[in-house]
Amino acid sequence: MRVRFWGTRGSIPVSLTWRDMRDRLVRALVLAAPHHLDSAEKAQGFIAKHFEFSLSHTFGGHSACVELEPAVHGKEGADAGPYFVCDMGSGARAFGEHVLARQAGRPATVNVFMSHVHWDHIMGFPFFRPAYRPEYRLRIHGCHEELEHAFRRQQDPPSFPVPFSALGAAIEFVRLAPGETHEIDGLKVTPMLQLHSGDSYGYRFEGGGRSVVYTTDSEHKLEEAGESEKYAFFFRDADLVIFDAMYSLADAISVKADWGHSSNVIGVELCQLAGAKRLALFHHEPANDDQALARILEETRRLEELTREGEPLEIIAAYDGLEIEL
Amino acid sequence: MDLTSRTAGDVLVLAPAGRLDHESVDAFRAAVQHRLDGAFAAGQAVLFDLSALEYVSSAGLRCFMLAAKQANAQNGRVAVAAARPVVAEILEISRFNMVFRVYPAMQEALAALSPEPAAAPPGRG
Numbered sequence: 001m002r003v004r005f006w007g008t009r010g011s012i013p014v015s016l017t018w019r020d021m022r023d024r025l026v027r028a029l030v031l032a033a034p035h036h037l038d039s040a041e042k043a044q045g046f047i048a049k050h051f052e053f054s055l056s057h058t059f060g061g062h063s064a065c066v067e068l069e070p071a072v073h074g075k076e077g078a079d080a081g082p083y084f085v086c087d088m089g090s091g092a093r094a095f096g097e098h099v100l101a102r103q104a105g106r107p108a109t110v111n112v113f114m115s116h117v118h119w120d121h122i123m124g125f126p127f128f129r130p131a132y133r134p135e136y137r138l139r140i141h142g143c144h145e146e147l148e149h150a151f152r153r154q155q156d157p158p159s160f161p162v163p164f165s166a167l168g169a170a171i172e173f174v175r176l177a178p179g180e181t182h183e184i185d186g187l188k189v190t191p192m193l194q195l196h197s198g199d200s201y202g203y204r205f206e207g208g209g210r211s212v213v214y215t216t217d218s219e220h221k222l223e224e225a226g227e228s229e230k231y232a233f234f235f236r237d238a239d240l241v242i243f244d245a246m247y248s249l250a251d252a253i254s255v256k257a258d259w260g261h262s263s264n265v266i267g268v269e270l271c272q273l274a275g276a277k278r279l280a281l282f283h284h285e286p287a288n289d290d291q292a293l294a295r296i297l298e299e300t301r302r303l304e305e306l307t308r309e310g311e312p313l314e315i316i317a318a319y320d321g322l323e324i325e326l
Numbered sequence: 327m328d329l330t331s332r333t334a335g336d337v338l339v340l341a342p343a344g345r346l347d348h349e350s351v352d353a354f355r356a357a358v359q360h361r362l363d364g365a366f367a368a369g370q371a372v373l374f375d376l377s378a379l380e381y382v383s384s385a386g387l388r389c390f391m392l393a394a395k396q397a398n399a400q401n402g403r404v405a406v407a408a409a410r411p412v413v414a415e416i417l418e419i420s421r422f423n424m425v426f427r428v429y430p431a432m433q434e435a436l437a438a439l440s441p442e443p444a445a446a447p448p449g450r451g
Contacts, residue, residue: 220384222388225348225352228385249387250420253388255425265416265420302415302419306412306415306416307381
C-alpha cells in the first residue's frame with residue numbers, strides 16, 4: 001500500500017511568504033558559499049548532506065487530503081484505480097491533477113472518505129477537476145447525515161459560481177455505518193466515531209496485508225478509563241496511523257480543551273498501546289512554521305525513545321508531497 | 327504508585343512515587359482530590375514533589391492540570407518541582423512548562439510558593 005499526502009495542514013491552508021523564502025535563500029547561500037557548487041548535481045548533493053529538513057523542504061500548507069493506493073491497484077494506464085482518498089481539503093486540487101494525468105482520459109472511480117464536513121475538509125472539492133469530467137465516477141463516503149448537503153451548499157451562490165448540478169462526473173453519496181466493516185473496491189473500511197464539534201469519524205483501512213488508520217480532528221479527553229483501550233483497538237498493529245497532532249498536550253487539555261484536536265504525546269501513547277508500527281503527525285497547526293514542526297518531530301521521536309517498552313514506533317511528520325510505501 | 331504528603335510551612339507537599347499512567351491515574355486523582363480541597367480551603371499552596379516519579383503519561387499530566395484549574399477557581403497556588411530527567415523532558419515536550427509553574431528544585435519552589443514574609447515592624451529609634 002502506498003500513501004500520498006496531498007494536504008497535511010489543519011484548519012486553514014498556509015503558505016510560505018516572500019520573507020520566509022528570502023530568509024531561506026540567505027541561510028542557504030551562506031552555508032553553500034565556501035563549497036564552489038558549480039553544477040546542479042553538486043548543489044543537490046550538498047543540500048541532501050548539509051541542509052536540515054526545514055531548510056531543504058517545507059511541510060506545506062494544504063488542508064487535509066490523503067490518498068491511499070492499495071498494492072493491488074496503482075498500475076499505470078487503463079487498469080489504474082480505483083482511487084481512495086481521505087478528505088477533500090485544499091490538497092484535493094493537486095490530487096485531482098494527479099488523477100487526470102494518470103488516467104489520460106480513461107474512466108476511473110474515485111472513492112472519497114470524509115472525516116467530517118468542516119470547511120477545511122471540503123474546500124478543495126470545487127477545484128477537484130475530475131468532478132467536472134463525465135468519465136469519472138465519484139463515490140463520497142461518510143457517516144454524517146448532512147454529507148451531501150455540505151458538498152452541494154458550498155457550490156451554490158454566493159459561495160461558488162458552478163452549481164453542483166453542473167458537475168459532469170457521476171457523483172454518489174454513500175452513508176457508512178460507524179463500527180461496521182465495509183468492503184469497498186477490495187479494501188476493508190471501518191469508520192469510528194470521534195470527539196469533535198459536530199462529530200468526526202476515523203477510518204481503518206485494511207488490504208493486501210497492510211492497515212492504515214486515518215484519525216484526524218479527534219480530541220482525546222483522557223477522562224474515561226476505557227477511552228485509550230477503545231482507540232488502541234482501532235489502531236491495533238496498524239502499519240501507519242495518521243494522527244491529529246495539532247496542539248501541544250498542555251494546550252489540548254487546558255486553553256484549547258474542547259477545540260476538537262489532539263497532540264503528539266497522545267498519538268505516541270495510543271500507538272504504543274496499540275502496537276502500531278508508524279505514526280504520522282498530521283493536521284499541523286497553521287501557526288507553526290517549518291522549524292517549529294521539525295522541532296516537534298524531533299521531540300516526539302525523543303518521547304518515543306523515553307517511553308518505549310516494546311518494538312520501536314517510527315515517528316514521521318506528514319508533509320505535502322510525502323509518499324510512503326508500506 | 328504511592329502518594330505521600332507532608333507540610334512545609336504554608337505549603338502542602340504531595341509526592342507521588344513510581345509510574346503515573348493510565349492504570350494508576352484514577353487512584354492518584356482520588357487520593358489527591360481531598361487533599362487539594364483541604365489545602366486550598368486552608369489557604370495552603372500545593373507543591374507536587376516529583377523527585378520519586380519515574381514516568382507520567384498524558385492522563386497523569388491532566389491530573390496536575392486539573393489541580394491548577396482548581397487552584398485558580400479557589401484562589402490557590404500549585405506548582406511542580408524536582409522532576410527527574412525523564413519526567414522533566416516529558417514536561418517540556420508536552421509544553422507543560424509553558425502553562426504550569428515548574429521548578430527544578432524543591433527549595434526554589436517552596437520559596438516561590440511561601441507567602442511573602444511580613445514586613446519588619448518599624449524600629450523604635
